Amino acid sequence: MVGKSLKLLAITAVLMTAAGTVVALAETVKPLEPKDCDQVRAGLEDSLPFGPGFRRMQIDFPKNAKDIDGKVCRLLTLGTGIHMEGPKVNSLAAMVKLVQGAMTDRGWLKTPDTSLFAEKSMPGRQVFALTRKNAFCVTTVVIDMVGGITLSPKVVKNGKVMLGKLKPHQREWWISVDCFAVPEPPKPMAEAGAGEKPMPAMKTPAKPATAKKPPVEEEEIIEEPAKTKL
Template sequence: MRGLQLILPGLLAVLLLAAPTVGALRAVPAIAQEVEPLPAAECNEVRTALEDGLPVGPGFRRMEFEFPPNQMGIKGRICRLLTVGSGAHFEGPEIRTLIDMNAHIKAALTLAGWRETKETKRFTERSVAGRDVFALFKKNSICVSTILIGMTPGYEPTSDVKKNDNIYLGALNPFEREWWIAIDCFHL
């Protein structure tokens, strides 16, 4: 378990720094590590847990990606579960906000045996710009969840949703918001 405590922060840092989906850590120790994506069957279990546990229309597509080059020396591949859609597809009585979506994803993965640990908890990030990141752990594996909300491409914000060059996503209609959810999973 002590080895996990030393390796986990570096691996999460690479995902948070290198993957286009997630946010930033600033100072972590350098390590060299090779990681593997969850096998297809395990990744599909995560996918099923998400699709059964989330009250949203679009399903998750399963893909596999290489870690991008990084200062940490971490190499390997990740299993990515991705879904994208407008608020018309994602929002409803149970999901109105980024916080709601976070709670539903966490609950779905928790029911499937994933848990938050002291190590994964420090990588939680919520920005005011519509991004939420958290990580969960299960059997020497990690899933990093990234939720993004933005304006639908091509939408021109009107003055009632814009103030001082800031766009208030909550003031947009659901079809004017776009959701992007990625779950990146790998074995340590």
């Protein structure tokens, strides 16, 4: 699931500074400092109404066609509907709203620039970004069917699996928050020193690979949310 979602994560060609200046990157980005990443994790775990916590790790910046590399601080949690769903989590939209709220309550902002990261390219998956100072956090929320389950004819419609018809233990959630610091904007070409090389031209990005899986159809309201057990 992690490998599949990494391939699905679409990173935009441009990143913005906190002031709103568009910066084309062809250099190395740095992961959010551990203490700052831990603050993001604490805010998520304190606010979100489900049991599984977020694991913090440092990974390579996802491969892209824009010469952007470096490291990101990744916060990752996953679980089935039994672990993740409840009265406040009964749809993809509800989960996205809760994760956004947990971060905006602690100073992370949704701006017109961060909308460049927004993506909902397929049923059951949504990407958004928030910014604070010179940092960005790009969040991917995925809900899918658990692999290898036996499907009842009742959950299939027109050849597609209806996620909302599955039982909670047959659905899996995957939430990834990738946080990194944006470097200082590069000098304009006119200001570059005689010994400095100009930034390379940006290439047209290749379309992200689509993982092979049974087609699914997202239903906004999950009909049978799991009941929280104390």
